[in-house]
Structure formats: structure tokens, C-alpha cells
Amino acid sequence: MNPDSATLLDSLQGAVGSDHVLTDADLRASYEADWSRRWHGEALAVVRPATADEVAAVVRACAAAGVALIPQGGNTGLVGGSVPRSHAARPQVVVSTLRLRDLEPVDLLAGEVTVGAGVTLAALQAHVRPAGFGFGVDLGARDSATIGGMVATNAGGIHVLRHGPMRMQLVGIEAVLADGTIARRLPGMLKDNTGYHLPSLLAGSEGTLAIITRVGLRLVPHLARRAVALVAVDDTATAVSLAGALRSSLPSLVAAELFFDEGLALVLRRGGGERPFRDAHPAYLLLEVESRADPTDDLATAIDAAGAVVRDAVLASDASGRDRLWELRENHTEAINAEGVPHKLDVALPLGRLAEFVDRVRAAVEEAAPGAACYLYGHVCDGNLHIGVIGPPAEDEGVDSAILRLTIEMGGTISAEHGVGVAKADWLEADRGVADVAAMRAIKRALDPIGILNPGVIFRD
Ligand code: FAD
Ligand code: 2HG
Ligand code: ZN
Numbered sequence: 001m002n003p004d005s006a007t008l009l010d011s012l013q014g015a016v017g018s019d020h021v022l023t024d025a026d027l028r029a030s031y032e033a034d035w036s037r038r039w040h041g042e043a044l045a046v047v048r049p050a051t052a053d054e055v056a057a058v059v060r061a062c063a064a065a066g067v068a069l070i071p072q073g074g075n076t077g078l079v080g081g082s083v084p085r086s087h088a089a090r091p092q093v094v095v096s097t098l099r100l101r102d103l104e105p106v107d108l109l110a111g112e113v114t115v116g117a118g119v120t121l122a123a124l125q126a127h128v129r130p131a132g133f134g135f136g137v138d139l140g141a142r143d144s145a146t147i148g149g150m151v152a153t154n155a156g157g158i159h160v161l162r163h164g165p166m167r168m169q170l171v172g173i174e175a176v177l178a179d180g181t182i183a184r185r186l187p188g189m190l191k192d193n194t195g196y197h198l199p200s201l202l203a204g205s206e207g208t209l210a211i212i213t214r215v216g217l218r219l220v221p222h223l224a225r226r227a228v229a230l231v232a233v234d235d236t237a238t239a240v241s242l243a244g245a246l247r248s249s250l251p252s253l254v255a256a257e258l259f260f261d262e263g264l265a266l267v268l269r270r271g272g273g274e275r276p277f278r279d280a281h282p283a284y285l286l287l288e289v290e291s292r293a294d295p296t297d298d299l300a301t302a303i304d305a306a307g308a309v310v311r312d313a314v315l316a317s318d319a320s321g322r323d324r325l326w327e328l329r330e331n332h333t334e335a336i337n338a339e340g341v342p343h344k345l346d347v348a349l350p351l352g353r354l355a356e357f358v359d360r361v362r363a364a365v366e367e368a369a370p371g372a373a374c375y376l377y378g379h380v381c382d383g384n385l386h387i388g389v390i391g392p393p394a395e396d397e398g399v400d401s402a403i404l405r406l407t408i409e410m411g412g413t414i415s416a417e418h419g420v421g422v423a424k425a426d427w428l429e430a431d432r433g434v435a436d437v438a439a440m441r442a443i444k445r446a447l448d449p450i451g452i453l454n455p456g457v458i459f460r461d
Contacts, residue, residue: 176210
């Protein structure tokens with residue numbers, strides 16, 4: 001180890017205690033590779049601060065040494081932004097936020113709560129439920145994804161059609177800036193126009209502008225009665241128009257998810273379980289409703305009223321039946337991962353073009369990677385499709401490029417909810433244009449002049 005690294009490790013140990021500076025390769029390993037196994041790199045150390053002051057001391061030590069900081073929460077991100085880069089220009093330290101897990105009491109008057117950045121989504125949900133509240137964002141990685149990571153990626157998930165993404169839940173924030181100062185607006189207020197809104201700026205900043213340490217969140221009423229339906233339809237166009245119609249005719253609708261028969265077959269092959277219908281169908285729409293009174297009849301009536309576009313439907317109001325239907329959708333990610341290292345894309349299209357995109361993207365994947373397996377699934381009301389491709393080697397970018405090119409050509413966005421990360425940094429300007437990227441770079445330079453916060457993420461290093 002060179003003398004500079006030894007001095008830095010001394011400073012880091014002084015900041016967080018030697019038990020929380022991991023240098024042993026075995027201890028670092030799970031922090032150095034991402035969930036998909038496509039992205040990995042080596043860190044000088046993993047540090048685990050427990051307070052904002054400790055985070056600030058870590059940032060100051062790394063800034064003095066010119067060492068890069070990689071903020072990491074639950075490491076469930078899917079674009080390579082939470083792990084060290086394999087070809088980094090400078091040494092990297094992973095800053096794990098998992099010890100920042102304070103849960104403050106729910107503010108019953110405001111319907112808000114302040115929590116540490118390392119609190120998992122599931123822990124937040126469990127914390128606010130006894131007070132009669134829920135949280136507006138939910139996603140499959142709830143047991144591991146942290147609130148700080150969800151803010152940093154502006155996570156979306158399954159309830160965006162009702163409550164919007166993470167950015168729309170933010171009332172306050174505490175974050176450590178690149179010079180080690182702490183910006184704090186907590187608990188924050190929903191109405192707050194006193195200057196620039198830092199929570200909004202940090203939402204979707206992917207660890208490139210600051211390390212988020214605490215977050216003030218608005219809550220939603222917990223509506224305990226729910227029902228789920230799985231509806232078989234002919235194609236994407238039918239799913240889009242049915243979900244669009246239900247959005248206005250079924251006010252209790254909170255989720256509308258799309259998947260296809262090849263994805264369903266894979267989920268059943270990998271995880272077991274029975275086909276939800278006797279016959280296979282081209283496309284499936286999963287619908288969830290929630291209300292104070294049992295919404296099952298409303299859901300059944302709405303599906304009946306849709307008439308012949310519904311090829312078949314199954315409905316569940318009991319918890320285990322609902323979970324079984326949800327697993328058919330949520331288990332796509334794990335089932336695809338079990339097939340090999342996936343190429344993962346997360347795009348959104350104007351809703352009027354989603355059906356055309358589905359046809360064209362399948363053709364584009366076949367052309368770029370003949371014989372590759374291509375799985376499509378997503379959040380239909382948001383125009384958001386996830387594309388998982390198995391076949392081409394992890395380092396072969398051909399299929400990724402073909403999908404991103406098509407997305408931009410059709411007026412879509414190359415990142416709907418997972419972020420740009422390192423995976424799509426080369427495509428930023430093609431999507432956002434020169435003027436937008438110049439404005440973003442100016443913000444980055446102002447807040448992180450020496451470029452130590454998550455270099456290579458969003459912008460190519
Ligand atoms: P990490 O993976 O640790 O980090 C993600 C990014 O945020 C990195 O760039 C990291 O540097 C930065 N970061 C993390 N913490 C901080 C912090 N405190 N301050 C500053 N920067 C930070 N995403 C969706 O949007 N919708 C879904 O429906 C969804 N479902 C998923 C299902 C599965 C099975 C999996 C594996 C992932 C899913 N994801 C989904 C992706 C992922 O869960 C989200 O991106 C989540 O927000 C990441 O949180 P995390 O704590 O794991 O962050
Ligand atoms: C989902 O909606 C997540 O299931 C993960 O956003 C998507 O597997 C993926 O790429
Ligand atoms: Zn998603």
C-alpha cells in the first residue's frame with residue numbers, strides 16, 4: 001500500500017472507527033459488485049459511517065487525498081452507479097449508508113416522517129403503518145433498497161400512476177456536500193419556495209452532487225383493503241388502452257403492470273407455480289386497487305365492462321392470492337438474472353407509441369443479437385418498459401445501443417426510473433441534447449469542483 005493510501009485509511013478509521021473501515025477483499029466483495037453482476041470494480045476500502053458528521057469527516061478525508069467516493073445504499077441499483085468502476089482514474093472508497101438508519105416519530109399533524117438515508121423501504125413501511133400511513137413509492141426490492149438510494153435514483157416503482165416517483169414525496173433533506181459541509185432543511189415543509197429546492201435537485205442525482213444522510217418524506221393514508229386482477233389481452237395496444245380507461249373509471253386503481261407470455265413462462269420455469277390461466281395468452285395486465293372499503297366488486301365490474309378485449313381474467317382479494325399474482329410480475333427480475341448476466345434497459349415512451357415500440361424493439365434485439373432471449377415487462381401507465389436481454393456477453397454493448405437508439409428515435413427517454421449510472425453515460429447527450437447537458441455539467445462543477453463524487457456516473461468521467 002502506498003503512503004498516501006495508508007494516511008487516508010488512518011483518517012477514515014479516525015472518522016468512523018476501525019471496525020467500520022473494511023479493507024479485507026472478502027469483506028469488501030459484496031459492496032464491489034452490483035445486483036446484476038454486470039458491474040464491478042475494486043475499492044481501496046468500504047467505510048460505514050453512522051452519522052452525518054461521520055459522513056462529512058469521510059468526505060473531507062477523501063477530498064484531501066483526491067480519492068473518489070462511491071455512495072452506496074442497498075446496492076440494488078441496476079445501472080452500475082453504486083459500485084466502484086473497473087477502469088477508474090483514481091482510487092475509490094465506497095461509502096455505505098446502511099448504518100444511517102434512524103426512524104423519527106411520524107408527524108401525525110403533517111402526515112410526514114424524517115428517516116436516515118440507510119433505512120430500507122420495508123422498514124419505513126413498517127414504521128409508518130401503525131400510525132395509519134403508507135408510503136407513496138413501492139418496489140420489488142423493498143427489503144434492501146434504502147430511502148437515500150431511492151432519492152438518489154428518483155425511484156419509481158409500482159404506484160407512480162397514483163402517487164408519482166420519489167421526487168414527489170420529498171419535503172426535506174440533509175446531505176453532505178463535496179467539501180464536507182452539511183446542507184440541512186429538515187423536517188422541511190411541503191410548501192417551501194425559499195430559494196432553490198435542494199431535495200428536488202438531489203432527487204435523481206445518483207450520488208454525483210452530495211451524499212444524502214436524512215430525508216423528510218410525505219406520507220399517504222394507508223388503505224387496507226385491496227384486490228388484484230390478472231387480465232389476459234391480445235397485445236400491448238389493448239393493455240395500454242384498457243389501463244388508460246381504467247385510470248379514470250376506477251379511482252381506486254394504484255397499479256397497472258404489463259408482461260408477456262415468454263416472461264410468465266420463464267418466471268414459472270425458474271420459480272415453480274401454476275399457470276394463472278388454462279391457456280397461454282400474448283399479453284397480461286396486472287391491476288391492483290386499494291380502498292378503505294373492499295374494492296373487489298369495483299374491480300370485477302370494471303373488468304366486466306371492458307367486454308371482449310378481456311380474453312380471460314383472474315381476481316384475488318385475499319393476501320396469499322394477491323401475492324401469488326404479484327409474484328408473476330415481480331419475479332421477472334430474479335428469473336432473468338438466474339438465466340445469466342442480463343443486459344438491462346429501462347425506457348419510457350409516449351403512451352401512444354408504446355405498442356409500436358414493443359414490436360420494433362423485439363425486431364431490433366433480434367437483429368443486433370440473433371437468437372438472444374428478450375423479456376419485456378413494466379409499468380404500463382407510465383409508458384415504462386424494462387427490457388432484459390440474455391445472450392450477448394456482458395461487455396458487448398451492441399444490443400444496448402440498438403435499444404437506446406430506437407428509444408430516442410421514437411421520442412422516449414433512455415432512463416425512466418433506474419437512472420443513467422455508468423451503463424448509459426455515453427447516451428446522455430443523445431437523449432438530453434447539448435444545452436441540457438451543459439446546464440447539468442455546470443451544476444456538477446459548482447457542487448463538486450474536483451469531481452470526487454461518483455465519477456463516471458451520469459457523465460462519462
Ligand atoms: P444503491 O443501489 O445502493 O445506489 C443507487 C444509486 O444511488 C447509486 O448511484 C448510488 O451511488 C446512489 N446512492 C445510494 N445511496 C445514496 C445516498 N445516500 N446519497 C447519495 N447517493 C446515493 N427501481 C425502480 O425505480 N422501480 C422498481 O420497480 C424497481 N424494482 C426493482 C426490483 C428489484 C428486484 C431490484 C433488484 C431493483 C429494483 N429497482 C427498482 C432498482 C433499485 O431498487 C432502485 O434504483 C433503488 O432506488 C436503489 O436503492 P439502493 O439503496 O439499493 O441504492
Ligand atoms: C421492476 O419494475 C424493476 O420490476 C426492475 O424496476 C426492472 O428487472 C428490471 O430491470
Ligand atoms: Zn420498474
